[in-house]
Amino acid sequence: MRGLTAAQADDLRTALTSAERRTGLRFAAFLGPPVGARRHFAERLHAAMGEESPDAVVVFVDVEGRALEIVTGENARLRLPDGSCRLTAMSMATVFSAGDLVGGLLYGINALAEQAARR
Template structure:
């Protein structure tokens, strides 16, 4: 499976993130690449780097080669995206990734996380 996105795929992902943010009023970030150190700790560091916006943010970390996926939510975002919702979305994303569909899994994940957040607003 490719580990980078084409320009068209990156544009599609950017549009999906913008739509998710507008609908849910949360901030979304997606990181593709290997972690530095443990994957969970690295994903949490990415999230913390958002500073003042971290509470309302969701970071999706994907290490394609390491077959790792982490979804980190801020304090405010977690009230609308509990662990169970993130776990369900993550399982569907992992299924798409295992079938070789990186962009499909990412687009689904961002959209589904926003849908869950909107439903709990």
């Protein structure tokens, strides 16, 4: 994963795997600049998950553009409504603003998994 140390990338992979095990949903994270409009790019990343896309949650962070998008599939959205994703994104942005990219990602993935596991 671009811009992360090996240990940070491992921590992020572990968080994604843990979130998947806890929820049965498919979690993915992408860090980097979008190709085209940010939201459209995040939606294309989500669609690229193919058959898994209805159960998928994609967290896209445009580090340089200082932006974050969370895209949920049809089934995932039943357990992670837009309001929950918005609140998680706001919390992640707070951690990001303190200069902790990985901490914000780990917090967000775990928070989304916790919310989805409860529903």
